[in-house]
Amino acid sequence: MQNMRILQLHCDYIEFTPVKKEIKSAEEIDPQSKHFDEIVVAFVAVEEGDNSEVAKKAMNEISESMKKVGCNKLLLYPYAHLSSKLASPNTALSILKEMQSNVDGLDIHSAPFGWTKSYKLQVKGHPLAENSKSISAGEEKESTSEALKAESKIQSFWHIMTPDGKMHDINKFNFVKYQNLEVLAKYEAAKKRSVDEPPPHVKLMKKLAIADYEAASDAGNMRFFPNGRLIKSLIERYVTEQVVEYGGFEVETPIMYDSHHPSMESYFNRFPARQYNVQSEGKQLFLRFAACFGQFLMAKDFQMSYKNLPLRLYELTRYSFRREQSGELVGLRRLRAFTMPDCHAMCKDMEQSKEEFRKRFDLSRHVIKGIGLDESDFEMAIRFTEEFYNENKSFIEEIVSKIGKPVLVEMWKERFFYFVLKWEFNYVDSLGKASALSTDQIDIENGKRYNIEYIDENNKPQNPIILHNSPSGAVERVIYVLLEKAAKDQKEGRKPTLPLWLAPTQVRIIPIKPEFLEYCEKLAEKISQNNIRVDLDDRNESVGKSIRDAETDWIRYIIVIGEKEVNASKLSIRDRKTSSVKEMSVDEMIKEIREETKDMPFLKMNMSRYVSKRPQIMV
RNA sequence: GCCUCGAUAGCUCAGCCUGGUAGAGCGAACGCCUCGUAAGCGUUAGGCCGUGGGAUCGAAUCCCACUCGAGGCUCCA
Structure with a gap:
């Protein structure tokens, strides 16, 4: 397709001098230097196939962008070097003349056609000062595959x-029991x-420090924080294991x-x-x-x-x-x-x-x-x-x-x-x-x-x-579904959760006072050795605060350690699923978790075991 | 890609209409408190009000463009 090429510059000034005729059909002019201040210079190359329609369109675009920069003085400057498929000189000249006469409200000048010119200009520093266009006769179309074009024709x-x-007419089918369908x-x-609202998982993916937009990339390219990477890895591993079991060669x-x-x-x-x-x-x-x-x-x-x-x-x-x-x-x-x-x-x-x-x-x-x-x-x-x-x-x-x-x-x-x-x-x-x-x-x-x-x-x-x-x-869409499902639970009054095998933290231990920290570390080590992701809230915060933080992170098991637990075999374990505090031994809890996550892949915790060592990911 | 809306502290947001010294809560740092199952108390730091332009004596506030996000359209093998 042929396009007229235009390079448009908003200049403080331009000064040019015709030096000599380049071609026979050059314009007959008096070769004098000219100087313009505060002007938009449009370098134009007319290509094969350009016509009046293109000339008109080009002028519309030029005048449109001139309005934006607040300038109404224009210099049309024939500039062959922008194209390798130039129109014949006669056509080019007539189209340029046409452009010059085409627009009201602009103060249009032109540089002589067919002359070698020396010139000097100073371009302004604002973002809209420089601008290039190519104008074509027909509708501009992005190249799309034949398939994309043809798809809309499918019956x-x-x-x-x-x-x-049985097949039922979609308009006569009774959907009462099948609302989602x-x-x-x-x-x-x-x-x-x-x-009319954004999908709830967008907030959740940020709140749970799973994923976020990355403005420095292209749209639709997300970044995944440690929690998100862990969840993705687990899902990837699970699907791969299942496909390999079915007989897939990876x-x-x-x-x-x-x-x-x-x-x-x-x-x-x-x-x-x-x-x-x-x-x-x-x-x-x-x-x-x-x-x-x-x-x-x-x-x-x-x-x-x-x-x-x-x-x-x-x-x-x-x-x-x-x-x-x-x-x-x-x-x-x-x-x-x-x-x-x-x-x-x-x-x-x-x-x-x-x-x-x-x-x-x-x-x-x-x-x-x-x-x-x-x-x-x-x-x-x-x-x-x-x-x-x-x-x-x-x-x-x-x-x-x-x-x-x-x-x-x-x-x-x-x-x-x-x-x-x-x-x-x-x-x-x-x-x-x-x-x-x-x-x-x-x-x-x-x-x-x-x-x-x-x-x-x-x-x-x-x-x-x-x-x-x-x-x-x-896999990203699977995470979207899990979060949307959790959001739905929340909306309907149930506690939102992730499946236990995907929870970045499965168990959190909270010492009541720093003096119990050592006991907690030993407990965490024991739980961790059973392939359970456990962490330790070693911040010097109130118990209430620590529990609240664990709850808002959707952590399933919360163990509070104080005087009582250090001296007894049973622990008080808060279970998010039942929202109650149960008396049970570590071994019982470990067994319960192993049972619920059996057959699913396991990965170790993807961040420090110590909550105090982690950056806050607030996005 | 098109139309509409949005962007202010690390996060959530107020201020914008009607232009004149930048606000809160959370979070962070520091200190106090040493705590029993969803937010203990105080102090301090932290802002080119998304980017670039314009009109104005003066802009977070008005206008334009751009970037990113959201909704709709379209698209979704």
Whole structure:
């Protein structure tokens, strides 16, 4: 596309002298020096294809920005060096003349066209003094992938499927018992939203010193404090352990790729993502928005037999990047940099894919449950092409029946995406926002696109069907869900908590007086040796204050140590879950905690055991 | 990206409409208190009122732009 190039400078003064004619068609003028004070100088290069419309538009933009700097004197200065695709001199001259005559209210001068000029100018120091533009004839459009453009053309039909496999008209379905599903359905199908407050997890993520915005980065790139890092690590570890148990092979692939690599170019147009671009040594790179291509490119280099299938590759991407629209980013719900567990399974045919799909469906349900959500916390949506539905009705019905409640159905008349079937679990928050967590897809396209092959029973090369699963969804989003769920508890009068296995501090010990500190240290050591995160409030504060601080940090077990405990075997332990003080021995408490966190990963405390040694994180 | 709103001490916020010396609580430092299950007491330090411009004798306060955040639109494979 051709663009007129303009470099605009707000100057204290400019002085120029025409030296000699550069081209035949140069303007006939008297080569005298000229001097202007307090003036905006616009260096202009007219490119091939520029026309009157461009001239008009350019003048509008120039005069608009001149208003902002409070100046109405303009010098149009022909300046060929701004472009390598210059218009012919005659066209350029006529467009420049047109620009000069185009605007009311401005005092417009021009420097002679086609002359070599010597000049001297002084540019003002304010931020708006320098400014460059390129003006084109049509609407300016950001380059978007074909997929993004085409997506809006998809024709969808919405239904509700009940566990018995029956499809219901979405407008006639009785949602009385399924309010969250109704919200999801409206959210997805009717695109209805109505919220006038920020989501509660934003306050909580700061209050609990989990995560915060980092203004020095790009929007949607969060920073995680020790508590947040610990929680993330635990979730990451848990999901990874579960995927490995299911049979995933953990791999690691690069976070950036060459946009012009042949495998990338065609994939781009099938994956509607806005990506971050990076220029490096003449290469145009982009930051990955999923682990798909890394794993596909890897699988392509494997020599595979049908006997190896299904082959499950897994990567936990820290990070995946999607340059979402800035207005779309909120707290931990939707980010531009996020941690995504991504597991692909290469399957030999549709039968095997369906079998594998069932396993991964169960895996995802298990993972979500382990994280601390139950089935009433999310609503399922399942999406497929009409053709796939007609050929696989009983398979779809089987999947839906496992959930045991109605699910949202989106059916596409034609296949538009690379997959024929996809489901996801959506968390519906208290403000009625729906966000996808776990998801799986059956991809019938990318095996071929990436030239991934296996050798079948007849010694023939075949492209596998590929399943794309994230058993938990983005880790940051999981934290968002846990915090939103806690906020909901709080709103409804219950005490907000994190699942015990994720609590940064599981037990806090508070000595009544400093003289009991030594006893507390020994106690803490014993508890810690049992893989429990315990800390010690060694600040010289009142007991009431220390307990309050522990409560506002959502700490589950609080042990107060005084004269009585030092001399007895039982401790008084405050349990946040029951809001009561219980008499119990350390061993009983340890047993209780081990029982509640069994099968879940453990990591040591990520900060000093001593509360007095920690900085206050107030954000 | 577009529209609307917001930004004042480390945090939460008042002051802004109607321009004239910058306020509170929490937190921090120091000291006192030595405490039994959700805030013990006192003193002190801490501010380019987000950044840059404009109008004004004078701006946290009025105007403009930018940055960051929030809500809506759009988007969400």
